[in-house]
Amino acid sequence: MDKALLHEMITELQQRTKAGELDRIQRIEEITALSDAYFDAVGEHPDSIALERMANLVIYEEITNPHPDKMAREEYPIMSETQREERIKSEASEKLAEEYGADGRNYKVPTRRKRSxxxxxxxxxxxxxxxxxxxxxxxxxxxxxxxxxxxxxxxxxxxxxxxx
Incomplete structure (x- = not known):
């Protein structure tokens, strides 16, 4: 078994996972068997890219959960990259916390706007x-x-x- 075959087998596992053929326990068993077979054949652990792809398969349900409020609904939520970027975009800066009081009033030092x-x-x-x-x-x-x-x-x- 070489790297190309390992990546092909991981891709095949991804396709089966997306199709709903494998639940988490079955995926973990197949991923463990795949990584052990690669170690037996090559004598070293898979590279970081392959390990990351296999880890993403283990937590597939958490990564692909599109619900916008999953941060409040789940105890230990995991965000995908796009979800993390969307969350950062929607968060307010700490500067607002410095300028607005508990009463909702803006206590920022007023500045004049430039006239047109x-x-x-x-x-x-x-x-x-x-x-x-x-x-x-x-x-x-x-x-x-x-x-x-x-x-x-x-x-x-x-x-x-x-x-x-």
């Missing part, structure tokens, strides 16, 4: 319009065209004017 160029133009246009109107009212007040009151806070030097 459209928003910047809109804000500038609105500010210019308000400033123009304010400047016109102030000029009218200074020239005496409109009544109002001009006050200066002596302590702070702040100047206020109110048009009425």
């Amino acid at each position: 160029s459209y928003e910047e133009k809109f804000v500038d246009r609105a500010a210019r319009a308000r400033n123009k109107e304010r400047r016109n009212r102030y000029n009218d007040f200074v020239k005496g065209k409109t009544p109002g009151q001009f006050t200066v806070n002596i302590a702070t030097g702040e100047k206020n004017w109110v048009c009425t």
